[in-house]
Amino acid sequence: xxxxxxxxxxxxxxxxxxxxxxxxxxxxxxxxxxxxxxxxxxxxxxxxxxxxxxxxxxxxxxxxxxxxxxxxxxxxxxxxxxxxxxxxxxxxxxxxxxxxxxxxxxxxxxx
Amino acid sequence: xxxxxxxxxxxxxxxxxxxxxxxxxxxxxxxxxxxxxxxxxxxxxxxxxxxxxxxxxxxxxxxxxxxxxxxxxxxxxxxxxxxxxxxxxxxxxxxxxxxxxxxxxxxxxxxx
Numbered sequence: 001x002x003x004x005x006x007x008x009x010x011x012x013x014x015x016x017x018x019x020x021x022x023x024x025x026x027x028x029x030x031x032x033x034x035x036x037x038x039x040x041x042x043x044x045x046x047x048x049x050x051x052x053x054x055x056x057x058x059x060x061x062x063x064x065x066x067x068x069x070x071x072x073x074x075x076x077x078x079x080x081x082x083x084x085x086x087x088x089x090x091x092x093x094x095x096x097x098x099x100x101x102x103x104x105x106x107x108x109x110x111x
Numbered sequence: 112x113x114x115x116x117x118x119x120x121x122x123x124x125x126x127x128x129x130x131x132x133x134x135x136x137x138x139x140x141x142x143x144x145x146x147x148x149x150x151x152x153x154x155x156x157x158x159x160x161x162x163x164x165x166x167x168x169x170x171x172x173x174x175x176x177x178x179x180x181x182x183x184x185x186x187x188x189x190x191x192x193x194x195x196x197x198x199x200x201x202x203x204x205x206x207x208x209x210x211x212x213x214x215x216x217x218x219x220x221x222x223x
Contacts, residue, residue: 034211038152043115043201043214087152098144098159098167099212104152 002027002094004102009087012108013080021075021105023064023090031092033057033066033073038087038104047075047088080109114138115215117202123221124192132187132218134202142166143185144212145177146201154201160185192222 007022032051036044048057053068064075073090090102115136124130145157158177159167174190185202202215
C-alpha cells in the first residue's frame with residue numbers, strides 16, 4: 001500500500017540551528033510529494049512540493065528534494081527561527097488515489 | 112478573502128446530540144474534503160467530493176454524512192455524537208483530484 005513515514009518528534013532546536021526532518025514513502029507509480037506546515041491553532045498550509053524525481057521544492061528557506069532512488073523527501077532549513085515552531089506533515093498523492101499524510105513532526109525552536 | 116472557511120470554529124456539545132459543520136471555498140475548486148485530526152495530530156481523510164459527487168468514504172461510521180449543496184460548499188452532519196468524535200475537523204479543497212489541497216482553519220469539536 002501507500003504510506004509515509006516521518007521521524008518522530010518532538011524536535012527541539014535552538015534558533016539559527018540547522019533543521020532536517022526525514023520523510024520516506026512507499027507508493028505505486030510516481031507520486032507527487034508535499035510538505036505541509038500547521039502552526040498552533042491553525043489549519044495546514046502548503047509549504048512546498050515536488051512533482052517528479054530530482055525536483056527540488058523550496059519556500060521560506062525550506063527545501064526538499066524528491067529522491068526516487070531512496071524514496072525520500074527530507075525537509076531542510078539552514079537556520080530556523082522561533083516562528084518556525086509548528087507541526088510539519090509530509091504527504092504524497094499516488095496516481096489515482098487520495099492524499100496520504102504522514103503522522104506529523106512537531107518542531108519547537110527555542111530563542 | 113478567506114479561501115476555505117469553516118463554521119463554527121469551536122463546538123462543545125453533549126453526547127447523543129446532532130451537529131453540523133459548514134465549509135465554503137471561494138477558490139473555484141472542483142474537489143472538497145473532510146479530515147479528522149486526533150489529539151496526536153494524526154490526520155485521517157473522511158470524505159472527498161468532486162463536483163458534488165462522493166468519490167471516497169474512508170470507512171467512516173454512517174453517523175457522519177457529508178452534504179454538498181453546490182460545488183463551493185461541503186457540510187458535515189454528525190448524528191448521535193460520541194465521546195470519540197472529539198477532534199479537530201478540517202475541510203479542504205483542490206482544483207482537481209490529487210492536486211494541492213488548501214485547508215480551512217478547522218473546527219474544534221468537544222463532546223462531553
